[in-house]
Amino acid sequence: MSDLVRTFDAATEEAASLYVLDLLTAEEQRQFAARLADEASLREFVRDLQGGLDTLVLAQPKRAAPLHVWGRIAAEVKEDEDRIQRFPGQFWTWGRLVLAAAACLAAGVFLGVQWTGRTPSSPSVASGDPVSSPVVDVHAAASSRLPVPVVTTPPRDGSSPVVATPPPQPTPAELALARENQRLRDRDRMWSSQVAALNRVLQQQPAPSPLPVVLPPGVSRLQVFRLANTNTPEGVRHASDLNSLPDALAALAAGNRGALVGPPAEGSATLAATDAPTDLPLNEGQPIAFFDPETGRGAVALVNDSPSAEQNFVVWSQSTAADGSLVYTPVGAASADRSTAVISFTASASSGGAPSFMVTLEPVESIGSLSAPRGPVVALPPAAKP
Amino acid sequence: MASEPIPFPGVERRAEAAADDGTDIRLLAELAQGQAGALAELYRRRGGVLLSLLIRILGDDREAEEVLQDTFIQLWRKADQYNPAKSGPLTWMVMIARGLALDRLRRRNRLSTVLDEYRASRLPDADVSFPPVGEAETSERVSHAVAGLPGEQREALELAFWRGCTQEEIARVTGSPLGTVKARLRRAMMALRTKLKDRHE
Structure with missing residues (x-):
């Protein structure tokens, strides 16, 4: 909570109250979220209101988190793991098709460029709204404005140099596809890591028992x-x-x-x-x-x-x-x-x-x-x- | 007769809240990085609170447990989407749990039934919103603090937060114009915030 108690006009207070209660329409919510992004004091104000609701929740009669629910959660997470294990194969099957299609498209565009002698048109950021121009368009526009690098290689036999074919520039579609692939791979890695960690939880290591324990007869190690x-x-008593x-x-x-x-x-x-x-x-x-x-x-x-x-x-x-x-x-x-x-x-x-x-x-x-x-x-x- | 102001529990919680929030934020970050032990720890820390919330909304233990399960699965899958700059960790978890519970109510077309029950049980001056639970001092103090709100504000807050009613539904249930409903909700939220601030400073 901030030391500075900032007050707002009634309309803002009302919008903030309805925002934290999730009562704004989608458009109102979008507009208010935009304000929040710009106004730190408004964010602090909203955090205060949310804190009030958190307190109401915390004041409810305390219940124990049931273990059988945790068992179901663990099982469902395990199912996620199985899906992840199946997913990569399916993904790469389809991914190869999509990549092949993208490659064909890129080749077509490249040949078209060679055939017509013109560069493909790309969205321009110069005249566009920066807010509505996604990154991919910026990249594409930049590549379309830049000259294609031409590499000349002097031949060893002393004949006239040849012009090497420049590598095709990635198209916006390819860039978007590459980003999506990267996002999926990152997500896959994260989930795999989560599942592996959860398995470690489920296959627990023995808890250390620092206290002298009364062992049942015949039991030498517990x-x-x-x-x-x-x-x-x-609620479990500690080692002391x-x-x-x-x-x-x-x-x-x-x-x-x-x-x-x-x-x-x-x-x-x-x-x-x-x-x-x-x-x-x-x-x-x-x-x-x-x-x-x-x-x-x-x-x-x-x-x-x-x-x-x-x-x-x-x-x-x-x-x-x-x-x-x-x-x-x-x-x-x-x-x-x-x-x-x-x-x-x-x-x-x-x-x-x-x-x-x-x-x-x-x-x-x-x-x-x-x-x-x-x-x-x-x-x-x-x-x-x- | 003047009486001592009732201490608002948010104050006592504030000192703990910062540490609590810090722990929750750390656990969510660990979860987003794939440390599943964090999920078990989050469940231990917040499972009971969220279950209480869900029981309050759904009124059914078994259904609440089902939604609790869905909530933690969502936490598991969406931990990387949590942004501490936008909301507190408990707020975020409550938002997910409450959203799932209200979805379930609406899917089963029970909201109208809930509202009918609410109408039937309405008493003008009764503390219909937050009955004292008597279990914890905090709960009792919150009950008193909320009971200190004017009845119509308390009612609007009850319908909005615990019952998930839209502004229009609240207007229909209470027989009040939409503008009045919005104003009541604003005043109720401001009053809660003021009590929190007053005690804090």
């Missing part, structure tokens, strides 16, 4: 990480606090070890999903997973934010069959009753000897019949690959 989120959620989230989860898992519901089968064991005490210092809406790669023991805590009625979190054990194919075995699913729950599990060993698991979101109605994960992946242990 990796604690949040599902699909590398950031410390609000006692009774941190890893402590609480590990203690909880230790207490639940007696809840084995069946004998270990083929190297895996399933523990029942167990309600956790409601007074745990857990952050609402931020499921936490922990996993011991040496023993294959792990747990996923879903804190007051179980998936929607349509989707549940499902934990999968991942192993490698004799023929090298990956085998997934469901070892637990979160209930959709929005209560605090912990799925404890023991994952089977993969081909590399390290146990592996993953967590996906799956439709409720298909959970009983699923033989492999189909929904979006919301968590992977650091070394696992689906």
Whole structure:
């Protein structure tokens, strides 16, 4: 906010108010935006008005950002990645056709120039409105005014010099096409980079656990990480606090070890999903997973934010069959009753000897019949690959 | 009876706002550069606020969550279009979320229904706009501050901002001339700004 309190006439105040409320017509909005571009004090004034509306928004009852929505966002971004991977091929197929057409056009224009001995007419900026004259026209006009460079090459055999054919100047169409190609390539690079970064987020590195953690019996090393989120959620106690989230989860898992519901089968064991005490210092809406790669023991805590009625979190054990194919075995699913729950599990060993698991979101109605994960992946242990 | 002026929450927020805005701007810039971790951080920071906004506009939790998802996808795709010189980061995010929510209302032809409900629930002196939520001091203070606006200004602001009504729709609902509606909106916005300024200085 500026220290200078500038006042405006009623008409400007009204236009600014309607502008921030998005109530101007398209033409009025264009005109006001033009004023904003020229008047710094008006921009400051508008920022003040927007700040007032921001405050109204911030004053709404606070809601937790639900994790299952984040899971859907991550999945959609992943779809973007797939589209990007398909896009370049399609783009370059069409791009080659367009480039070929542009080249033919350029050649035609060039031959036409040679045939008629005249330069092609180009938009002129000399008489045009600079605001309405796009850059491409400026470039084209400049090239049309400049003499075409002619390079003379003295022959080695001493004969008379020949005039080398000058390279054709890019036409406005070619320039526009080149700019569009560059823009698409830049966008493609940016998206690819974003997707790669997001994948790094999804395949999180284990979070450091600076506090002494109460490990469940038999667990010698514990990796604690949040599902699909590398950031410390609000409300989670920091490392300087006692009774941190890893402590609480590990203690909880230790207490639940007696809840084995069946004998270990083929190297895996399933523990029942167990309600956790409601007074745990857990952050609402931020499921936490922990996993011991040496023993294959792990747990996923879903804190007051179980998936929607349509989707549940499902934990999968991942192993490698004799023929090298990956085998997934469901070892637990979160209930959709929005209560605090912990799925404890023991994952089977993969081909590399390290146990592996993953967590996906799956439709409720298909959970009983699923033989492999189909929904979006919301968590992977650091070394696992689906 | 004279009473103490009610502190306006914008003041307290201002000190934090600069830092908050700086963080949001940094995250949007990182997002535009392809650092997807910024999207998760933005979601953590602003997902709840935007969800509250969407629930307020749409009146339906599930639908609000769908639009919240669309909002963050838009942020993901359009982060490179954000210009800090034109608006604050929260303003920009709110604009995207609100636009998507209002589009949805209009697509489903529910705006007329919303307006009918609004007409039915109208009470001349009731704080129909910003009921005290009692959860946070800030919310309560904003409620009081807005409740301090004359009823017709409050009503115009409610219809414009939260219900997404056009000037003509507001005129129709309130039975007021278009010019009057514009003047009320101007006064309401100026009053909010003045309270913000008064407390700031």
